[in-house]
Amino acid sequence: MDHLPVFINLRQKPCLVVGGGNIALRKVNLLLKAQAKIKCISPEFCSGLIELSRENTLDLIEKRFESTDIDNQSVIIAATDDDKTNAMVSSLAHESGIPINVVDSPDLSSFIMPSIVDRSPIVIAISSAGKAPVLARIIRAKLETIIPSAYGNLAEIAGEYRHKVKQRFVNLKDRRKFWESVFSGVIAEKVFAGRSEEAKADIEKYLAGSIEMNLGEVYLVGAGPGDPDLLTFKALRLMQQADVVLYDRLVSKGVMELVRRDAELIYVGKKGGSESTRQIDINERLVELAKSGKRVCRLKGGDPFIFGRGGEEIETLSDNGIPFQIVPGITAASGCASYSGIPLTHRDYSQSCRFVTAHLKDGTSNLPWEEFVVEQQTIVFYMALTSVNHICQQLIAHGMREDMPVALIERGTTPEQKVYSTSLSKLPDLINNREIHAPTLMIVGEVVSLRKKLGWFGD
């Protein structure tokens, strides 16, 4: 290790920044966060610094740096674009034993500034000892994506209860167990969802012994249309902390690979052409697992609330008093449209977009066809594969132009995506002799013709 990582308390301590450009601005911003008393010296200042000094206690001194400027400073940062000045500040600071950082010059610095992930009071510092700052920044960006932004709030709340918890659990092991359950269970999730007051009330109840600590929870997570890169940060986080994952055919392999390795996986889809698991059985299973204290992730293709029966699942959970969270996902219409170059709306062609299921609960597809045959509207049919002929016939019979552009998108957003785009009257023949794989989505409307205009010739 080339440097010892330490966190310095600079609250109300005099700090000097030499330089007035954008780099100095970044350093001043950091020192402001640490509540330092800042003096910034430079013959001129960028507009950002001037702006900042209007709203913050910040001393901008317009002059050249002189040796006496370092007197009584706790920390000095040299951020000028003049090597001579930087070197002078460095040697003066070294002589006086004041910690000095010269931006991008580890050799002139007595300390270096790490890349940071700020979830105050949690702060993560990453350093490459000045050898690969870009790599440190890449690592930082990765951490930013996996650490929920509300971790800071969680730590604040923990701070508030630290003393009480110490009194309640005298034994260190019990205390640790308590905090582990708080940080990776229902309480943490409530804080992340912005429900801090509820979370605090739960902590009070646990401390008073009026509720059980290891309550289970269900996450109803939208897994998107296939490409794992389309998952949300929240979906990924919950997938990686679940004890059990229930999934079906619509959840892609790529997404399943991101589930926590040691989670129990339960398949609740169709098995080799046989009937799907009954919805009521899935609902009951979710309740049963959560009641046994498990964190259960129900992964749903696309968005759980768009033709996903998410509503039915949470009804049962709510009837049974099981805590749950719903995480939206990118629905097939958005995913397939983007990945095939079809804007769902367009100022010149379509002012509204309708999502329709071609498969009704009673097995028919008796739909309000005349409502679909209106100008400037895009219609997206989910679950349409077996009814393509019927849909095309009905739309034409109700007055839609035979040459209305239409696209059938197979396994959208995955590496196997295929797009068949043609006109309403030609689609049935086009797909007649081909083997089309589910899932498929059908988009009807003028916007479909835009994919060629937008230069989409990939398929």
Ligand code: SAH
């Ligand atoms: N909740 C899901 C939809 C479930 S209904 C969502 O929001 O996307 C299942 C239907 O979704 C399929 O029959 C198909 O029409 C559509 N679908 C889901 N994923 C798809 C994909 N990757 N490509 C094409 N269609 C898809």
